[in-house]
Amino acid sequence: MAVTIKDVAKQAGVSPATVSRVIADNPRISSKTKQKVREVMEELGYFPNFQARNLVAKKSQTLGIVMENSATLAFQNPFFPEVLRGISTRAHGSQYGLYLSTGATQEEIHREVVEMAQGKRVDGIILLYSKIGDPVMEYLGQCGLPFSVVGRPYKDPETVSYVDNDNINNAKETVEYLIGLGHRHIAFVGGATDFVVSLDRMEGYRQALDQHDIPFVEAYAVNQELMQGKEREAIRQLMALDVPPTAIVTHDDMVAYEVIGYLEDLQIxxxxxxxxxxxxxxxISKHLKPPLSTVDISIYELGLHAAELVLEKITDESVPPKQVVVSSRLIERGSCRRL
Amino acid sequence: MAVTIKDVAKQAGVSPATVSRVIADNPRISSKTKQKVREVMEELGYFPNFQARNLVAKKSQTLGIVMENSATLAFQNPFFPEVLRGISTRAHGSQYGLYLSTGATQEEIHREVVEMAQGKRVDGIILLYSKIGDPVMEYLGQCGLPFSVVGRPYKDPETVSYVDNDNINNAKETVEYLIGLGHRHIAFVGGATDFVVSLDRMEGYRQALDQHDIPFVEAYAVNQELMQGKEREAIRQLMALDVPPTAIVTHDDMVAYEVIGYLEDLQIxxxxxxxxxxxxxxxISKHLKPPLSTVDISIYELGLHAAELVLEKITDESVPPKQVVVSSRLIERGSCRRL
DNA sequence: CTGAAAGCGCTTACAG
DNA sequence: CTGAAAGCGCTTACAG
Structure with a gap:
């Protein structure tokens, strides 16, 4: 059996309550007693039982991380480890542990989140994505558990703490960069349209076109739903248009790699x-040939702030929801040329 | 306050013990009672408190994942998310949760592991790396907590449950593949030499040379310690040798990308x-130009088996240590040519 | 400055 | 088939 607070108490000739206070470094305990108890703890190899401690303290010192795991997408994308690194760093700084959701479907994730929250497994939750009509976000908003989101919520964003890039502007500036290079026929390959980030980037794309009096061409705007897994065919069709685009903005570097591959097959x-x-x-984008121009979105910072936001909420429930915008910057490399 | 077993008991007109048994689906409870209790649970929105349940059950239904986080390396590399996906899938299947280590230094990790184990935070641990003289592995071996390792332990591997590729053979076959293409001057860019996987691959490299009567050239064998962060310079020196290599084996695709970049700068x-x-x-390796030939090591499978191994140990402590070798295969793409 | 007692929310022999 | 009681390992008012 593991050594408990009682064993230490007996050995040190004090009460369990005193041992508990020594652990908490309660100032009302004499330093002699503290020292004695600490020696015994050392000697017996005592370690506090988290379950017991958390049960009475009504907290877990743990943050729940909820990610989209469907289609293994989140995992494939380097976004996940990098945002996790940010979260991990901040959480570790406040002695918080990390508990990961493992569900694959939306239902499983939802159930897990309810269990985490109701079962008092975590003190707060970080939602790593924001999608439209997400029951998980809905639930989090209602259940009262502190949480933060990476990505702007679709509904009532001002009521929740989240961190995001200015995706609309990012996309806008990206398109304007291409316009500046002389492009007028610019296509956009976006992500799943139930993700807010996808909508935002599409919105920025449209805004840029608008402001530069470039007509929006339906066939230039492609997204995951439209492609239905047939990316290659979608790109072929795009390039087979009467007026094919001279530039393509893709919503993720990984997609860009694929598109480049398809284009090559078409001898483009x-x-x-x-x-x-x-x-x-x-x-790896800088190692590609040509090195890929892209937008750096400071993923690590997103994670850092997401953790900071929940931690704030946990420390003080009454703190109003806060929104953090993390900066992004366009990185010019070799995949775009002036017309 | 959250609703407890007592609230349910009162409302349902039974004792807390009965409610507990209904939760556990104890066959000795009449189906009428079960149904009634379940209705009440539903009605009140009851959820079991994990801390309490785990405290008495002396288990946590949680697996601890311990990774090398130093220098942010583990996170950058796509290995981590993929192995995690495998672990996650298997753990989820057995209703186990995942608890992540967050420490950055070896000392922090060590402390965390001790806390996880002694504090009964986890029922078992998966160590995501194997390095020489690792105090964490040492501790795990002694403390009695079920654990498994991704990678062969350096010391007494037969005493621990681990999953690994046959790295020696992988490297050997990789080199032999190059020999088969007519190469005789083959360099090896390895990883940190305190990782067993690095040693193994180096060993396979030497074995292949030996068996084909190709002398081992000291200057052809580079590793992380030798380069000391000056990879570019190391590659320059390598190519400036009197007899420069005609082929390079790198211990990771990411390293290969970098090396390719340096070579290009040298007009090679x-x-x-x-x-x-x-x-x-x-x-992304398949999207590179040229598409990178590489060895697929079934990372997802590594994670799956690592989880399987701890879970086995947790279910039955007495089960003997087991070793699993996951298959690998060389993928020929466009980065190697016949001499 | 320290201890006895109650309690966190659950489970599980022990009775009946 | 069900309940009363003890207990998991800790913390924290309440006394003194």
Missing amino acids: RVPEDISIIGFNNHA | RVPEDISIIGFNNHA
Whole structure:
């Protein structure tokens, strides 16, 4: 059996209550007693039982991390480890542990979150994505548990603490960068349209076109739903248009790599024949040929702030919801050319 | 306050013990009572408190994941999310949760592991790396907590449950593949030499050379310690040798990308002037130009088995240590050419 | 400055 | 088939 507070108490000739106070470094305990108890703890190899401690303290010193695991997408993308690194760093600084959701479907995730919250497994939750009509976000909003979101909530964003990039502006500036290079026929390959980030980037794309009096061409705007897994065919069709685009903005570097591959198969060269720009600045993007121009979104910072936001809420429930915008920057490399 | 077992008991007109038994689906409870209790649970929105339940059950239904976080390396590498996906899938299947270590230094990690184990925070641990003289592994071996390792332990491997690739053979076959293409001057860019996987791959490299009567050239074998962060310079020196290599094996795809970049700066083309092969088959490697030949090590499977192994140990402490070898395969793409 | 007692929310022999 | 009681390992008013 593991050594408990009672064993220490007996050995040190004090009461369990005193041992408990020594652990908490209660100032009302004499330093002699503290020292004695600490020696015994050392000697017996005592370690506090978290379950017991958390049960009475009504907290867990743990943050729940909820991610989209469906289709293994979140895991494939380097976004996840990097945001986790940010969260981990901040959580560790406040002695918080990390508990990961493992569910694959939306239902499983939802159930897990309810269990985490109701079962008092975690003191707060970080939601790593924001999608439209998400029951998980809905539940979090109601249940009262502190939480933060990476990404702007679709509904009532001002009522929740979240961290995000200015995705609309990012996309806008990205498109304007291409316009500045002389492009007028710019396509956009977006992500799943139930994610807010996808909507925002599409919105920025449209805004940029609008402001520069470039008509929005339906066929230039592609997204995951439209492609239905047939990315190759979608790109083929895009390039087979009467007026094919001279530049493509993709919502993620990984997608950019794929698109570049499809284009090559069509004997279309980047950047000679077409310019490509990505998003998220993966670690390998600079090693590509041509090196991929992209938008760095400071993923690590997103994680850091997400953790900071929940931790704030946990420390003081009454703190009003807070929104943090993390800066992004366009990184020019070799995948776009001036027309 | 959250609703407890007592509230349910009162409302249902039974004792708390009965409610507890209904939760556990104890067969000795009449189905009428069960139904009634379940209705009340539903009605009141009851959820069991994990802390309390775990305290008495002396288990946590949680697996601890311990990773190397130093220098942010583990996080950058796609290995981590993929192995986590495997673990997550298996753990979820057995209703186990995942608890992540957050420490950055070896000392912090060690302390965390001791806390996880002694504090009964987790029922078992998966160690995501194997290095020489690792105090964490040492501790795990002694403390009696079920654990498994991704990677062969350096000391007494037969006494611990681990999953690994046959790294020696992988490297050997990789080198032999290059020999088969007519290469005789083959360099090896390895990882940190305190990781067992690095040693193994180096060993396989030497074995292949030996068996084909190719002398081992000291200057051809580079590793992380030797380079000391000056990878570019190391590659320059390598190529400036009197007899420069005609092929380079790198211990990870990410390293291969970098090396390719440095080579290009030296006006050395891949695969025309030199062949390159990587390890671990990152998702983007196929999109590179040239597409990177590499060794796929079934990372997802590694995670799956690692979880399986701890879970086995947790279910039955007496089960003997088990070793699983996960298959790997060389993927020929465009980065190597026949001499 | 320290201890006895109650209690956190649950489970599980022990009775009946 | 069900309940009363003890207990998991800790913390924290309440006394003194």
